[in-house]
Amino acid sequence: MKKFINAVEDVENEMLEGMCDAYPDKVERLEGTDVIVRKQKKEGKVAIISGGGSGHEPSHAGFVGKGMLDAAVPGAIYTSPAPDQILEAINAADAGKGVLMVVKNYSGDVMNFEMAADMADDIEVEEVITNDDVAVDNKEDRRGVAGTIFVHKIAGAKAEAGASLAEVKAVAEKVIANTRTMGAALKPSTIPAAGKPGFELADDEMEIGIGIHGEPGISREPLKPANDIVDELLSHILGDDVDYSGSEVAVMVNGSGATPLMELYLMNKRVHDVLTEKGIKVAKTFVGNIMTSIDMAGASISLLKLDDEMKELLNAPADTIAFTQD
Amino acid sequence: MAATKEDVLKFIEEFDKRIEEHHQELTDLDQAIGDGDHGINMNRGMKAVMEKIPGVQDKTITDIVKTVGMTLMSKVGGASGPLYGMAFVKASAKAKGKEELSPEDISEMIGAAIASIEKAGKSTTGEKTMLDAICPAKEAYDKAIADGKSVADAFADAEDAAWKGVEYTKGIIATKGRARYLGERSIGHQDPGATSISYLIQSARAVAEAK
Numbered sequence: 069m070k071k072f073i074n075a076v077e078d079v080e081n082e083m084l085e086g087m088c089d090a091y092p093d094k095v096e097r098l099e100g101t102d103v104i105v106r107k108q109k110k111e112g113k114v115a116i117i118s119g120g121g122s123g124h125e126p127s128h129a130g131f132v133g134k135g136m137l138d139a140a141v142p143g144a145i146y147t148s149p150a151p152d153q154i155l156e157a158i159n160a161a162d163a164g165k166g167v168l169m170v171v172k173n174y175s176g177d178v179m180n181f182e183m184a185a186d187m188a189d190d191i192e193v194e195e196v197i198t199n200d201d202v203a204v205d206n207k208e209d210r211r212g213v214a215g216t217i218f219v220h221k222i223a224g225a226k227a228e229a230g231a232s233l234a235e236v237k238a239v240a241e242k243v244i245a246n247t248r249t250m251g252a253a254l255k256p257s258t259i260p261a262a263g264k265p266g267f268e269l270a271d272d273e274m275e276i277g278i279g280i281h282g283e284p285g286i287s288r289e290p291l292k293p294a295n296d297i298v299d300e301l302l303s304h305i306l307g308d309d310v311d312y313s314g315s316e317v318a319v320m321v322n323g324s325g326a327t328p329l330m331e332l333y334l335m336n337k338r339v340h341d342v343l344t345e346k347g348i349k350v351a352k353t354f355v356g357n358i359m360t361s362i363d364m365a366g367a368s369i370s371l372l373k374l375d376d377e378m379k380e381l382l383n384a385p386a387d388t389i390a391f392t393q394d
Numbered sequence: 395m396a397a398t399k400e401d402v403l404k405f406i407e408e409f410d411k412r413i414e415e416h417h418q419e420l421t422d423l424d425q426a427i428g429d430g431d432h433g434i435n436m437n438r439g440m441k442a443v444m445e446k447i448p449g450v451q452d453k454t455i456t457d458i459v460k461t462v463g464m465t466l467m468s469k470v471g472g473a474s475g476p477l478y479g480m481a482f483v484k485a486s487a488k489a490k491g492k493e494e495l496s497p498e499d500i501s502e503m504i505g506a507a508i509a510s511i512e513k514a515g516k517s518t519t520g521e522k523t524m525l526d527a528i529c530p531a532k533e534a535y536d537k538a539i540a541d542g543k544s545v546a547d548a549f550a551d552a553e554d555a556a557w558k559g560v561e562y563t564k565g566i567i568a569t570k571g572r573a574r575y576l577g578e579r580s581i582g583h584q585d586p587g588a589t590s591i592s593y594l595i596q597s598a599r600a601v602a603e604a605k
Contacts, residue, residue: 077438121471144438146429147471175571176473179514183467183476209574261434266425281429283572 069263071363076260080122080144087129091389094133102149103157104129105139114227114236115139115161118170118220119154120177121146123259124280126390127359131217135386135393136224137170138163145259145362146281148176154184158191166192166233168240170219172212173199174281194233196223196240200249200370202308203277203286213280214322214359215247215370218382221391225384243378248308250301251368253278253285255326257361276300278324278368280361294331298338301369306346316351316374317343318382323357324366332356335367351379358390396545397495399455401601406447406462408597410440416593423586427573432474432586439470439478455495459486459503473571474587476514477524481507497539497548504532515570522568522580524587527559531595549599556592563588 073079084104088097095104118128119141128140138161143149158167167188171181178197185193199207200215223240231239253275256265259282266282269275274297277286306312321336323329332355343350351374359368372378386393397405413420413436420433443465450461460483467479485503492499508528512518519525534555538548561584568580571587 143471144431144435146431147435148473148475150468150471150475152468174473175515176471176475179473179476180471183480204575211575259430259434262421262425262430266430277575279429279572279575281572283429283575286575286577 069258069260071258071260073260079260080142083122083125084129084142087389094387094389095129098156098160101156102143102153103139103141103160104132105157105160106132106134108134109138109163110134110228111163112165113163113230114165114233115163115167116170116220116224116227116236117141117154117157117161117167118216119143119149119157119181120172120174121148121281123257123362124359126357127217128220130390131220131388133386133388135228135384136220136388136391145261148174148180151180151183151187154181155187158184158188158193162191166194168223168227168233168236169193169195170216170223170240171195171197172216173197173210174212177212192233194237196237196244198244200244200247201277201279202248202250202304211279213249213251213370214320214368215249215372217320217358218247218318218370218372219243221386222378222381224386225381228384239377239381242375243372246310246373246378247370248305248310249320249368249370250304251278251285251322251324251366252276252297252301253324253364253366254291255365257282257325257364259362278364278366280324280359282361282364294335295338298335298369299342302339302342305369305371310371310373312348312371312373314347316349316379318352318354318372318374319343319350320354320358320368320370320372322359322368322370324364324368325357325360326363326365327367329356332367335369339369352382395494396497396500396602399458399493401605402455402458402495403447403451404601405597406443406458408600409594410444412593412597413437413440413590416590420586420590423584423589427568427576427580427583428586429572431472432590435470435472435474436478436590439466439475442469455489455492456486459489473515477511477587480514481510484510497545500545501532501536501539504528504535508532517570520566521570522563522566522573522585522588523570524585524591526563526585527556527588527592528595530559531556531592546599546602546605549595549602553592553595553599556595560584560588560592
């Protein structure tokens, strides 16, 4: 294992410190905690918090800032944060109009966030659970993956505009209902503390339906050309229960950490070509490392079916480490 | 009288030793059907517990067990944090006001732990989880006590039942936790949570047998 790290047990802490050192005008660390909050708190608006295991940078701390999240709670690598940390985030982020927690659908995340919400006295806390991953048949089991960031952006913009907690939650639910994602991996990730890859893939194999924690996916297949992989992922997304025909979409081609932009752009060409051929209009595209898995070589495609409200909110200003828009 | 406060402290220490000894095994098991961090997380949690123990060892059994739970909940993370953490917290309530634990007290504590895991995990036996070890273990313990066996023998029976439960998890499909995404590929692998909780029961047995 070759990584730029010091002691394995210090990785998460040193990473957070380095992030805050790099962007002191945008974020700060809540003293005595692992919680990352906006540098300039805006009072009188609904607060949005999110989080989950570390190892997905820039998610989620990279999206703390104007127009997106008010706080992010990073746990240990690939490990949901504990309720006491989440409660710190709820208390710090609360700006008088309630808190919306954006929680990815994993047993640990759901348990810990819900426990924290139970412990929050005097603050109205609501929750939405993201489950955009179509690789899992049973909807209740579907994982929250890269499409979660669409929620951060759109619900974030709604909150920034002064909407109520109910309105912010409603638009978040709308994004969740209209986002579908699927990914594939070429090489597994290696957690520093484990010292070896999370699973094994032969040189000519890929893992379809990969999750974001390096956990093995749904099926293992022979490696094929990028166009064929994109076609397979898109067929699952388009064949799921969101009807994209004739619609306008936002596209996200997300890298897992070790896949170069070169390949993500290349895959995006196929995404655009296929959608155009099918009469689906691409209103906006996001390409890059958005929700990674440390050093996994992989990518996921997300499609968000837009309406006027979501499109407007997607285009609203944002100022975060990983995403800035006027 | 089955357990004194010293026994409870020893039990926690024994679990810490086993988690440290087996943390690579637990991580390897979790790598096969999860995300490869169960051993890492439990080890971190138990190290934090051992740091807290000196500060509470003069308090009541309830306080000590509750401290274990709150620390695990805070330091383990993931699903194991709330599951193990709350289990200890709920179990601690059953020891309230007691300076020693009877065999029945211990049974109630295990029962409270199971109820907590079932509630927090929204699960039951047969889903390839820690419940598949601890539920049969409690059944075996209760039966042994009812049959008039010693606590040491009861925990020996409990541990045997727990490992049989672990073996059972190998053959079934996972419907909870990260393993459930693997579908049929989860079959043939033993559950890491069932394994770690079997070491917990083994720790209780070790303390009981050493008395």
